[in-house]
Amino acid sequence: MTREEIIKLIFAIIAEIAPDEDLSHVAPDVPLREQLDLDSMDFLDIVMELRKRHGVEVPEADYPELVTLDKCVAYLGPKLKK
Amino acid sequence: MDLNTEYDVVVIGSGLAGLTGANQLAKWGRRVLLLEQQPNLGGLAAWFRRRGGHVFDVSLHGFPFGMKKSCRKYWNQKITDSIIQLSRIRLDNPQFNITSSFELGDLTRLLIEHFRVPPEMVDRFFRRLKEMEFYSESSQTTRELLEESFPGRSDVHRLLMEPITYANGSTPEDPAITFGIVFSNFLNRGVYTFQGGTDNLVREMRLELENNGVHIRNRARAEKILVKQGKIAGITVGGQEIRCRAVLSNANLLHTILNLVGKEYFSPSYLDLAGSVRMSGSSCQVYLGIREGEEVPDFADLLFTSTLPHYDPAALSAKEVTSQSFSFYSPKIRPGHNRYTIVASSNARWDDWAHLSDEEYQADKQRLIGKTIANLERYLPGITDKIDHREAATPRTFARYTGHLLGASFGTKFEGLKVSQDISREIGGLFHTGSVGIIMSGWLGTVNYGVIVAHSLEVFLGSPSRGDQGGIHEI
């Protein structure tokens, strides 16, 4: 998957979890939780949706890998290859 | 309903954590059986009807705004849309008499204008709360946090802590992180309730569960959790054996370990840890039904009243009740229903009530009711004549209803969280959810914890070969 595709997929999940958030100005290198009103349950929702929609399992030890969009792309890229 | 003899998951107990966990697993396509020993679902999210047309809610005094978000994500829009704000929370005691919505802005205003706290100090405190993270290793107690933030201000400490003591039984000796998380939850947008009452909420939840294919059995007490070679084999209910790959127990944590499973199945080190788990205390309640046609003047949604000179958590749960919270339920809360009810709650200790003779017990309950009504008269003169139903519940009542040790109202102290989370490392496929660790207690805490544990359970089911990693994950 390309970087754009991964970001799109993440945004699709966030849009459902937090429909009121404006995703048009999210900086890729700043923690998502500093830019969006996401709490730890929202974060778990992202993990659960990645599993449900894309069959990607993110063990708890790897949660820090999803902190920013850049990190998401780096971490999910190899797992989402198809 | 005929039960299958085999499920992916059996959920034992239909408290808010069990209900939400069951729903989540069913939505992921798992075959789920939900067992509840009572005729109603909901656990402590309970209600009951009495002659005179009264419906009493047991634990619907208020929850944080976050419940709205969780209901939207884990239940449905209809449930979410019924959540409404309670904006007038009044605290009256010898130190102050104030009304607030307990939202950040309003509380800031009060602290500065009424309590004359320097704005920088207020600001620093709220920023401090915001920065508190579950993972930040800190052994600070709530007392230390409050003293450091507002030195010598026992009135401010009381304003911030007393409502939380009512809400979850915690005290200043509990870790600051538990206060920080729970208080921030409320501060976020204030206090909310479910319009339509607990019975409506639980009815909607049942419909949702049925739509998602959960098999539900009421009046069905799970007797044993069956373990074979360190793994879940099934459960027994009514003498019948039901096979399953995983069990999600919403029964009391220690009851699950010691009685439903049996301690011989656990490691000594785990049992040691479990042995150190304290309960967060219990409750007394007095339910007052107002006669049809009579009204209660609309002066607060919640009233925390105390005659204690200072905040004193031990005295708050003393049997000689000095401190109570009153919830006022008007037809606004139950549209279409024309009755007013008042529910008074106080923190209580199991030991004060457990060992009384029947006679003493009845007499003490009557005394509690008498004191409660006298207390209420101070705010609503003449209310006594409008009451046509009065009834009390004690730690014994809660113990009998839920089977929770010591009649625990709010689950366990902080250490219970780890014991709850580690249970799946002991027995493959065994998971626990429900009020633990203070932060996973209350309506919001248990709904969220139900989801957290359901996720771990789902991971376990999905990858049986990686069972050793099926442990639960802290969020």
Ligand SMILES: Cc1cc2nc3c(=O)[nH]c(=O)nc-3n(C[C@H](O)[C@H](O)[C@H](O)COP(=O)(O)OP(=O)(O)OC[C@H]3O[C@@H](n4cnc5c(N)ncnc54)[C@H](O)[C@@H]3O)c2cc1C
């Ligand atoms: C008096 C009082 C007032 C409260 N007020 C509030 C409030 O205003 N706001 C708030 O947020 N929270 C409040 N709470 C706390 C809140 O109600 C609880 O934290 C929450 O409802 C507990 O949910 P739970 O999932 O832990 O399960 P519980 O509600 O404890 O339910 C456990 C269920 O398991 C069942 N069970 C146990 N063993 C078995 C078995 N072997 N087989 C079958 N079934 C079994 C029990 O019957 C019970 O239904 C209050 C609690 C009390 C007691």
